[in-house]
Amino acid sequence: MIRSAVTINLVDTMSSGPWIYWHDLEGSLRKAAELGFDGVELFTRSGNDLDIEHLRQRLDHYGLLVAAVGTGAGKVLHGLTLTDPDPEIRKKAISFISDMISFGAKFGAPAIIGSMQGSFGLGTGPRLEHGFQHFCEGLDILGEQAKEEGVFLLVEPLNRYETSGFNYVFAFDNFQPYLKTRNVKVLADLFHMNIEEENLAQAVLDYGKHIGHVHFADSNRRPMGLGHTDMTPIAEALKEIGYSGYVSAEAFPYPNPEAAAEQTIREFRKYFR
Numbered sequence: 001m002i003r004s005a006v007t008i009n010l011v012d013t014m015s016s017g018p019w020i021y022w023h024d025l026e027g028s029l030r031k032a033a034e035l036g037f038d039g040v041e042l043f044t045r046s047g048n049d050l051d052i053e054h055l056r057q058r059l060d061h062y063g064l065l066v067a068a069v070g071t072g073a074g075k076v077l078h079g080l081t082l083t084d085p086d087p088e089i090r091k092k093a094i095s096f097i098s099d100m101i102s103f104g105a106k107f108g109a110p111a112i113i114g115s116m117q118g119s120f121g122l123g124t125g126p127r128l129e130h131g132f133q134h135f136c137e138g139l140d141i142l143g144e145q146a147k148e149e150g151v152f153l154l155v156e157p158l159n160r161y162e163t164s165g166f167n168y169v170f171a172f173d174n175f176q177p178y179l180k181t182r183n184v185k186v187l188a189d190l191f192h193m194n195i196e197e198e199n200l201a202q203a204v205l206d207y208g209k210h211i212g213h214v215h216f217a218d219s220n221r222r223p224m225g226l227g228h229t230d231m232t233p234i235a236e237a238l239k240e241i242g243y244s245g246y247v248s249a250e251a252f253p254y255p256n257p258e259a260a261a262e263q264t265i266r267e268f269r270k271y272f273r
């Protein structure tokens, strides 16, 4: 079964970006539950930011699951990436993501490596060999940790304006052979894919076996239905590959969080229910 999820940004010093709900955990969980979302995707300050028992109790109260946890605060707040030339920074990046993996694993949720990949020239331009090596080393360590904790690890292709690292879903074939871990899956973000892929539905069909999570946003990163992405063939492709993960709204809170959440769940039901 394909499940719905909605993003919540809980970093109080951030005020813009592609998250539907903002800052208020209790209110966001209540609204997500009222609309009938299956899960929430959490963007927190760190892996130790929230009281685990309190969160567990509130999720149970609202009947919600944790779909995934984002690690991007490591870059936004601390400037950490897995491919920084400085070994101390790489070490801190691994430690930050490691904490996020443990946090997510307590709820059976995978951690997402998106912006924490840094920029290292895999997708466009010359490949920076050291960066590529560090990227694979980081994924190996973290992928195996996730395995021990009973979850997989997600790595997300981002569009060319955000990284020169992992840009295309198909580029997974370029680096998966270099990984020792087999516990890494790909996050298919429909906004990034709209910029980079030749054909979104075909990319899903071709690389479906690697896809572990979907970010649900339209071509302009507004909620699905408010841009020009043709969602019908993409939804058909996800069903055809037997995708059974989350379709999670990582989109701008346009025109406001409440309307964006309603738009998202309406579109989700149109394609997946």
Ligand SMILES: [Mn+2]
Residues within 6 Å of the ligand: 114, 156, 189, 215, 250
């Ligand atoms: Mn994304």
